[in-house]
């Protein structure tokens with residue numbers, strides 16, 4: 416029977432296909448005493464061999480779609496399966512303690528994980544703990560006769576349905592098969608939603624109950640423009656979805672005509688419309704959409720895509736590729752922003768009550784200077800190949816910026832002394848995403864070369880509303896006068912010191928926010944590459960004088976997010 420659900424529209428586009436449920440099965444079990452150890456050992460070997468067969472398929476697929484290097488993590492998993500010490504220890508546990516294979520597996524794997532995690536001075540061995548955890552899950556699923564879902568094994572067109580998707584799940588999606596995804600939880604600015612937009616996969620998040628509303632294999636229609644999901648749609652609904660998809664494609668074709676145009680308002684003012692990227696692979700989308708630079712390169716994905724800390728040379732190659740491709744257009748590279756919802760399996764972080772308020776981004780970089788210096792050296796070496804700007808994430812105090820700058824200058828000095836060619840005109844800026852930095856922007860502006868406002872975090876910290884939590888998404892209010900006043904203060908403070916202010920949070924590509932930002936005088940707008948042409952088309956229709964008048968009202972007369980949304984709609988209605 417046809418059912419409808421409404422969620423948060425997270426990535427544009429419309430698709431209809433069968434549901435693929437990416438839902439983790441229940442892997443709970445009881446440890447029981449057994450009489451016949453040989454029978455349990457047989458079960459164990461069968462599960463080991465099934466796991467190996469499955470990993471072989473996943474590995475081959477990963478090598479094809481993601482590359483040989485990414486596939487190597489699965490080699491590590493297969494090596495654990497083949498390790499006689501691991502299997503032998505489980506066999507002995509079964510024999511000695513007379514317990515079932517599940518219990519023995521868990522106890523041996525817990526022991527290995529604890530041993531590896533305790534090797535705090537050996538990052539390589541610490542990484543193995545994550546591998547053992549993964550492999551154990553797979554063996555356990557086979558012992559229990561459960562199927563672990565695996566997006567890498569999808570070989571037909573599907574709508575992926577999940578409770579939530581991590582950024583690394585999203586990175587692995589093959590857009591030839593995954594036509595859209597829908598999740599129970601999440602927000603528009605969570606990283607999986609941001610990545611969906613750069614991959615151009617329609618997405619709806621925060622439906623609350625998609626995983627319990629749809630059966631595997633049922634047809635689903637997803638409208639990423641409106642946030643509507645239809646389960647088991649009628650023929651007429653499928654036809655309507657197709658018509659909507661055609662209209663959207665036509666609209667995109669019109670925007671495409673602006674690909675080589677500059678971003679100019681109706682009164683002839685030019686603004687930079689740039690793109691956000693996560694990896695050099697995203698450059699295709701940047702070029703296809705005619706962005707005027709990269710306003711945010713989220714380098715943490717380089718770390719997340721790798722099975723271990725990327726070397727200086729690996730990083731140098733990635734940065735050089737981006738800088739050379741974009742040259743002479745500017746590229747703002749943000750140093751590693753790990754923590755919050757972005758994890759590295761090989762860099763175990765302490766469990767924290769509030770990871771978004773915890774050990775992350777520049778806080779890790781200043782603490783783990785070995786990692787930070789490697790990244791800065793790679794960036795400095797790459798600076799000779801293009802127009803590099805470096806930006807530090809999650810800066811809360813001027814002291815943090817000065818400490819980061821000092822490390823940068825030391826590494827620069829070392830390289831220059833060693834005869835390495837580095838650019839002398841690298842601008843150093845900061846993300847403004849913590850309210851403390853926004854409030855103190857007038858002081859910060861004396862120290863930095865530029866600001867880039869990270870509204871994704873700035874809104875969540877100002878409103879105290881988790882950006883990924885749909886229960887509080889009503890408080891996630893980009894147009895709230897409190898947010899607009901902070902943004903205005905940041906822009907004015909930059910201009911007073913002759914610096915520039917940009918925005919790389921998702922609000923920079925939001926059609927309601929852009930008119931307000933034009934009115935506030937923001938210089939640079941950086942967004943998912945897929946939003947660039949829409950924003951360019953919008954700017955063409957607006958005059959900065961009108962928008963300044965409107966922004967004045969939004970800052971001083973309106974008292975709510977909704978009032979400001981209505982105000983922008985009124986001012987831009989005829990456009």
Ligand SMILES: C=C(OP(=O)(O)O)C(=O)O
Nearest residue numbers: 848869870871872919920
């Ligand atoms: C651009 C931002 O950074 P991220 O989304 O990576 O946290 C932001 O916070 O707005």
Ligand SMILES: [Mg+2]
Nearest residue numbers: 848869871872
């Ligand atoms: Mg941020």
